[in-house]
Amino acid sequence: MMGHNEPQPDFYHAITLEQLVPEDHPFRKIRPLIDTKRIRELRRPFYCENNGRPSVPPEQLFLAWLGGYLLGCRSDRKLVMELRCNMAFRWFVGLDISSEVWDDSTFARNRSERFEGTDIFEKLFDETVRVASRRGWISEHWSMDGTLVRANASQKSFVPFEVHQDPDQYREMISGEKKAERTKKRDDDPGNPTVRWDGQKRSNKTHRSTTDPDARLAAKGREGAQPGYTVNGVMENRNRILVGIGVERFRSVASEMEGGMGLIDRARKRYRLKPRSVGGDKGFFAAAFLGGLLKRKIKPHVAATVQGAQWIHRRVRSMSKTIGYALSQRARKRIEELWGEAKEYHGLRRFSRRGLEKVRQEAYLIGWLLNLKRLTALQATATA
Numbered sequence: 001m002m003g004h005n006e007p008q009p010d011f012y013h014a015i016t017l018e019q020l021v022p023e024d025h026p027f028r029k030i031r032p033l034i035d036t037k038r039i040r041e042l043r044r045p046f047y048c049e050n051n052g053r054p055s056v057p058p059e060q061l062f063l064a065w066l067g068g069y070l071l072g073c074r075s076d077r078k079l080v081m082e083l084r085c086n087m088a089f090r091w092f093v094g095l096d097i098s099s100e101v102w103d104d105s106t107f108a109r110n111r112s113e114r115f116e117g118t119d120i121f122e123k124l125f126d127e128t129v130r131v132a133s134r135r136g137w138i139s140e141h142w143s144m145d146g147t148l149v150r151a152n153a154s155q156k157s158f159v160p161f162e163v164h165q166d167p168d169q170y171r172e173m174i175s176g177e178k179k180a181e182r183t184k185k186r187d188d189d190p191g192n193p194t195v196r197w198d199g200q201k202r203s204n205k206t207h208r209s210t211t212d213p214d215a216r217l218a219a220k221g222r223e224g225a226q227p228g229y230t231v232n233g234v235m236e237n238r239n240r241i242l243v244g245i246g247v248e249r250f251r252s253v254a255s256e257m258e259g260g261m262g263l264i265d266r267a268r269k270r271y272r273l274k275p276r277s278v279g280g281d282k283g284f285f286a287a288a289f290l291g292g293l294l295k296r297k298i299k300p301h302v303a304a305t306v307q308g309a310q311w312i313h314r315r316v317r318s319m320s321k322t323i324g325y326a327l328s329q330r331a332r333k334r335i336e337e338l339w340g341e342a343k344e345y346h347g348l349r350r351f352s353r354r355g356l357e358k359v360r361q362e363a364y365l366i367g368w369l370l371n372l373k374r375l376t377a378l379q380a381t382a383t384a
Contacts, residue, residue: 128375144233256284257288303329346366
């Protein structure tokens with residue numbers, strides 16, 4: 001006998017929101033590692049005391065942003081939709097079944113008016129590194145790599161320019177022109193004009209994007225030039241914990257080498273951590289970079305090439321015969337797995353925000369999430 005769907009809409013179920021979250025759900029595993037009191041402490045100076053209406057709790061905003069990246073939400077509207085439909089997401093953020101979900105403008109206004117220009121996202125990322133360091137989960141052997149991430153801008157937005165003022169004035173000028181174009185109605189421009197580059201030469205020396213002036217035309221591998229940024233990462237080899245993550249304007253291999261070296265120096269100053277060796281691909285096999293590592297008393301386990309006849313190149317080639325070098329070269333490929341995980345599941349394939357400082361905040365949020373996932377797995381292994 002074939003059954004019939006006979007729902008009872010007026011029937012009330014006695015069930016809590018937590019009962020709807022499976023025991024093996026990622027939200028349930030990550031949530032205990034997030035210190036909401038610490039978030040409130042970091043944000044307290046940006047709120048008035050006993051004045052006006054109570055705001056949305058800042059810890060709930062950050063939990064919503066973090067959960068959104070875990071779910072792969074690329075916009076605030078998608079984030080709000082998930083909060084309305086996903087019961088596990090509601091539990092993670094701290095909302096009840098009957099709680100009203102905020103408007104998407106709530107996220108945008110808090111991000112731009114309260115958290116813009118602050119280092120809150122960076123500090124949250126730092127907390128995960130310090131937790132891993134206290135528990136002895138960070139080894140003395142690290143790996144470094146850079147990846148190209150698409151900017152939230154189109155190739156059509158690149159126009160030639162002549163700069164007669166400082167960069168801040170230029171950004172203000174082109175953003176004003178872009179706003180005027182949007183408000184002015186033009187019959188010959190339906191909003192997505194046809195732009196042809198046949199016979200024209202574009203370069204970062206002569207063109208800038210009117211949508212994201214900090215983005216640069218970048219090419220890596222066989223792909224054509226696209227608006228993008230260089231994202232650098234430094235990973236410790238044992239547990240794949242990111243010790244540093246940063247975003248630079250694309251400047252060929254220089255943005256990777258200088259940005260990566262800056263992350264090593266940052267880890268020493270912020271966490272008092274220093275590696276014994278650093279692994280990298282052949283893109284880092286440059287005399288200046290290798291010399292910088294040796295100056296810091298770090299062994300450069302960088303993939304050697306036949307090019308380069310300086311003494312430092314010969315020294316790295318001699319290291320390639322050691323077991324430690326072989327282990328570093330095998331482990332350094334795992335940072336590419338982190339980039340693949342972030343791009344495939346957490347929105348790092350293309351930034352949703354615009355401007356160098358804003359995409360850096362986005363990168364720190366994704367790095368925070370990646371480290372929380374690593375800490376969750378390590379804690380489960382330690383308690384098993």
